[in-house]
Amino acid sequence: MSSQDTVRHTPLSMDGNPTIDERASHCFGCGPANPQGLHLVFSTDTTVPEHPAATAHLQLDRLHEGPPGYVHGGIVATLLDEAMSKLNRPLDVLAVTRHMEVDYLRPVPLFQPLVLISRHSHRDGRKLFHQAEIQTTGGAVLARGKAVFIRLDKAILARAGFTQPDD
Numbered sequence: 001m002s003s004q005d006t007v008r009h010t011p012l013s014m015d016g017n018p019t020i021d022e023r024a025s026h027c028f029g030c031g032p033a034n035p036q037g038l039h040l041v042f043s044t045d046t047t048v049p050e051h052p053a054a055t056a057h058l059q060l061d062r063l064h065e066g067p068p069g070y071v072h073g074g075i076v077a078t079l080l081d082e083a084m085s086k087l088n089r090p091l092d093v094l095a096v097t098r099h100m101e102v103d104y105l106r107p108v109p110l111f112q113p114l115v116l117i118s119r120h121s122h123r124d125g126r127k128l129f130h131q132a133e134i135q136t137t138g139g140a141v142l143a144r145g146k147a148v149f150i151r152l153d154k155a156i157l158a159r160a161g162f163t164q165p166d167d
């Protein structure tokens with residue numbers, strides 16, 4: 001089953017009592033209200049519920065340049081991090097990145113269609129282990145990341161004014 005992840009992209013108004021999706025509307029990676037953001041839109045695949053996957057198609061320009069003609073390494077890490085973060089919702093948790101590793105295998109070109117893919121690997125208590133890749137449309141892997149996300153406990157969330165989705 002594959003579905004467009006539009007749930008997060010909710011109203012721009014911050015009046016009243018905004019939901020977490022509303023408060024995340026300026027996320028640099030996926031927030032529709034951030035004029036300088038990447039505006040990534042992911043589809044999530046929960047065919048195997050315990051190993052959800054997320055995919056986004058994108059193309060970047062010189063705003064994100066590092067080496068001439070190629071994407072800045074920090075943006076490469078951002079893409080991988082964002083893709084992995086999209087696995088938390090299908091797993092019904094709110095979580096943040098605690099640790100991430102990036103393998104920069106090949107320069108990531110500007111002005112070329114790219115595919116960003118992530119998949120949940122496994123879970124150990126509050127730790128969620130995810131993986132992600134940036135690929136060409138032909139399937140060549142340009143960058144690969146893996147990360148540990150930590151499920152935020154109620155005390156941390158309450159301090160920040162959030163609750164877990166299942167609460």
Ligand SMILES: CCCCCCCCCCCCCCCC(=O)SCCNC(=O)CCNC(=O)[C@H](O)C(C)(C)COP(=O)(O)OP(=O)(O)OC[C@H]1O[C@@H](n2cnc3c(N)ncnc32)[C@H](O)[C@@H]1OP(=O)(O)O
Pocket residue numbers: 020024027081082085094095096097098099126127148150152156157160162
């Ligand atoms: C407060 C804000 C609310 C926000 C609510 C909305 C959230 C939903 C929106 C998300 C949006 C996402 C956007 C894109 C993804 C980001 O960019 S997220 C932003 C970047 N990340 C951050 O800012 C996180 C900053 N770090 C922290 O706040 C704290 O470190 C954490 C995550 C709350 C954890 O703190 P802690 O409870 O003190 O735990 P800590 O000792 O640091 O270690 C945690 C575990 O990781 C393990 N660990 C550490 N390093 C490694 C490693 N290399 N390998 C394996 N395990 C490791 C430790 O051993 C430990 O394991 P256990 O002891 O639990 O078995």
